[in-house]
Amino acid sequence: MSSNPRLSLGPNLFYWSRDDIFDFYAEVAEMPVDIVYLGETVCSKRRSLRTEDWFDLADRLSSAGKEVVLSTLSLLEAESEMLTLRHLCENGRFLVEANDMGAVQLLIKQGVPFVTGPTVNVYNPATLQVLANKGLKRWVMPIELSKETLAEMQAERPEGMETEIFAFGRMPLTLSARCFTARSHNLPKDDCQYKCLDYPDGRLLSTQEKKPFLALNGIQTVSSLTCNLLPETAEMKRLGVDVLRISPQSQHTGRIVEAFHQALQDETPPPLDRYVPLGTCNGYWHGDAGMERLKG
Amino acid sequence: MELVCPAGNLPSLKAAVDNGADAVYIGLRDDTNARHFPGLNFNEKRATDGIAYARRKGVRVFLAINTYPRPDGWERWQAAVDTAASLGVDALICADIGVLDYASNRWPDLNLHLSVQASSTNYEALRFYQENFGIKRAVLPRVLSLSQVKNVVENSPVGIEIFGFGSLCVMVEGRCILSSYVTGESPNTCGACSPAKFVTYKETPQGMESRLGDVLTDRYGKNEQAGYPTICKGRFEVGENTFYAIEEPTSLNTLELLPELQAAGIEAIKIEGRQRSPAYVAQVTRVWRQAINACKQNPDRFSARAEWNRELGKVSEGATTTLGPYYRPWQ
Numbered sequence: 001m002s003s004n005p006r007l008s009l010g011p012n013l014f015y016w017s018r019d020d021i022f023d024f025y026a027e028v029a030e031m032p033v034d035i036v037y038l039g040e041t042v043c044s045k046r047r048s049l050r051t052e053d054w055f056d057l058a059d060r061l062s063s064a065g066k067e068v069v070l071s072t073l074s075l076l077e078a079e080s081e082m083l084t085l086r087h088l089c090e091n092g093r094f095l096v097e098a099n100d101m102g103a104v105q106l107l108i109k110q111g112v113p114f115v116t117g118p119t120v121n122v123y124n125p126a127t128l129q130v131l132a133n134k135g136l137k138r139w140v141m142p143i144e145l146s147k148e149t150l151a152e153m154q155a156e157r158p159e160g161m162e163t164e165i166f167a168f169g170r171m172p173l174t175l176s177a178r179c180f181t182a183r184s185h186n187l188p189k190d191d192c193q194y195k196c197l198d199y200p201d202g203r204l205l206s207t208q209e210k211k212p213f214l215a216l217n218g219i220q221t222v223s224s225l226t227c228n229l230l231p232e233t234a235e236m237k238r239l240g241v242d243v244l245r246i247s248p249q250s251q252h253t254g255r256i257v258e259a260f261h262q263a264l265q266d267e268t269p270p271p272l273d274r275y276v277p278l279g280t281c282n283g284y285w286h287g288d289a290g291m292e293r294l295k296g
Numbered sequence: 297m298e299l300v301c302p303a304g305n306l307p308s309l310k311a312a313v314d315n316g317a318d319a320v321y322i323g324l325r326d327d328t329n330a331r332h333f334p335g336l337n338f339n340e341k342r343a344t345d346g347i348a349y350a351r352r353k354g355v356r357v358f359l360a361i362n363t364y365p366r367p368d369g370w371e372r373w374q375a376a377v378d379t380a381a382s383l384g385v386d387a388l389i390c391a392d393i394g395v396l397d398y399a400s401n402r403w404p405d406l407n408l409h410l411s412v413q414a415s416s417t418n419y420e421a422l423r424f425y426q427e428n429f430g431i432k433r434a435v436l437p438r439v440l441s442l443s444q445v446k447n448v449v450e451n452s453p454v455g456i457e458i459f460g461f462g463s464l465c466v467m468v469e470g471r472c473i474l475s476s477y478v479t480g481e482s483p484n485t486c487g488a489c490s491p492a493k494f495v496t497y498k499e500t501p502q503g504m505e506s507r508l509g510d511v512l513t514d515r516y517g518k519n520e521q522a523g524y525p526t527i528c529k530g531r532f533e534v535g536e537n538t539f540y541a542i543e544e545p546t547s548l549n550t551l552e553l554l555p556e557l558q559a560a561g562i563e564a565i566k567i568e569g570r571q572r573s574p575a576y577v578a579q580v581t582r583v584w585r586q587a588i589n590a591c592k593q594n595p596d597r598f599s600a601r602a603e604w605n606r607e608l609g610k611v612s613e614g615a616t617t618t619l620g621p622y623y624r625p626w627q
Binding site: 074075076077078079082085100101102103104105106108119121122123124125126127129130131142143144145148149152153156171173174175176177178179180183184188189190203204205206207208209210211213214216221223283284287288289290291 | 391398419423428440473474
């Protein structure tokens with residue numbers, strides 16, 4: 001079932017300024033990625049861009065030849081968030097990535113094809129089949145699942161279903177009602193002063209032995225290590241993966257995309273260790289603890 | 297408001313029934329439920345006995361099959377659903393879409409509840425599960441403020457159960473993989489957060505150290521009691537500070553919210569703690585029974601009695617309690 005995967009750029013998980021976001025996506029338009037996921041998936045208080053701005057960006061990237069997918073909020077709490085969600089799901093033009101079952105429901109009601117992101121729990125073929133029957137056209141495998149599970153899923157995946165793998169980036173590990181970035185500044189969430197803007201790749205959390213462990217990203221917690229499956233591209237091809245996802249970081253995203261592009265052309269890419277904030281890991285892929293770094 | 301109490305074994309189930317639970321929830325002895333701990337849970341014989349005991353006293357029994365099967369384990373989850381159906385449980389508490397699909401097709405008369413592990417925080421998500429699998433009730437993750445809970449209740453197609461007391465998951469249940477990031481095992485895949493086999497304590501010159509896998513979760517001073525090294529309850533360094541960066545070891549206690557929960561139309565209150573002792577179950581059930589009764593009789597004059605909170609404080613993690621996310625400033 002060998003495939004020729006496409007590259008995607010996942011939704012930016014972090015909070016950047018309006019200018020930084022526009023500059024970043026102007027560069028993305030020139031990068032060799034096929035699919036670009038756009039939108040705020042973590043915190044509805046982040047308003048560098050309004051929903052309409054995201055639509056404008058979507059138009060621009062679409063004109064630049066990218067397949068654009070609008071990503072939705074992962075943790076839905078307030079009615080205002082449901083309104084934005086509806087607006088996105090009913091956009092009528094762009095494909096939507098559902099990051100919560102509420103979005104899945106709205107997209108089913110629209111009768112449109114959709115994508116599920118890594119925080120929609122698809123752990124087995126039965127689940128994939130149910131969602132396929134409802135319009136799911138591509139699923140992003142949940143972060144903690146391994147290549148063994150992937151192989152079993154691929155063997156039973158419904159006709160036409162596309163599989164996307166989170167191949168590079170700090171991994172989203174969890175979500176909470178509480179804002180940990182605000183908490184780390186001794187601020188309540190309702191008066192967070194947008195501290196996330198100061199940490200464009202998340203705020204480092206270390207153990208008392210000074211070992212980097214996690215990064216706080218508002219209500220989300222991500223790994224301090226960067227998942228790097230670049231050395232696994234041949235294996236992912238062999239397993240029939242359709243899309244490899246690169247998760248944006250504040251620096252060097254272009255170089256990372258270029259390296260994956262080279263790997264998919266069967267060229268030898270440079271190692272990426274120097275382009276990540278704090279080191280890489282690949283444990284989940286090998287069925288181990290996510291933070292482990294194992295040889296392929 | 298129904299009082300739903302935990303039971304990790306038959307003595308706990310009896311304690312819950314005898315002390316005033318309206319329903320008891322249990323799990324089977326494998327990774328099909330989110331309290332897959334050594335020595336805990338029910339085999340078929342015990343479950344049969346427990347259900348019979350509860351029935352005699354008019355108490356309902358729910359069974360949790362609320363983890364996420366991967367392809368190689370699928371048959372085990374199917375078998376668990378079949379077992380639950382043959383046991384005649386009053387409801388099955390499920391999270392996985394595939395499992396819900398199987399259960400609703402194979403056993404259409406079986407009541408389905410949506411587990412907290414399904415991570416559904418909004419009414420659109422609940423509509424999905426109601427329309428596709430006919431769920432009758434949903435347990436909400438501990439991430440919503442009280443006003444957000446009310447909004448869900450008003451728009452939900454099914455009854456809502458919320459957590460009232462017990463260990464506090466700070467993260468949205470069903471979508472937290474901190475445990476597998478460190479150990480390779482998560483509640484979703486293996487039915488346990490921070491499994492005991494990865495836990496170590498060691499006395500060092502810097503104090504008692506607790507670890508999950510290789511990760512140092514905390515160091516304790518001479519007069520501090522060492523806690524369980526769940527990642528979200530550890531002390532870490534962020535910037536210049538070393539502190540409980542995520543949450544202190546504390547328990548959720550919503551006794552004082554009871555009148556508001558009742559007025560909001562909450563269908564059931566869930567007590568956390570299948571891993572706890574029969575004494576815990578008895579104590580917490582007794583207090584909550586009294587409180588719910590008092591609230592039903594006279595919600596306007598209800599106040600959480602000091603002795604209730606004292607009793608609950610004794611069995612709380614870290615011996616302190618919080619209103620958690622229901623109280624906005626906590627967030």
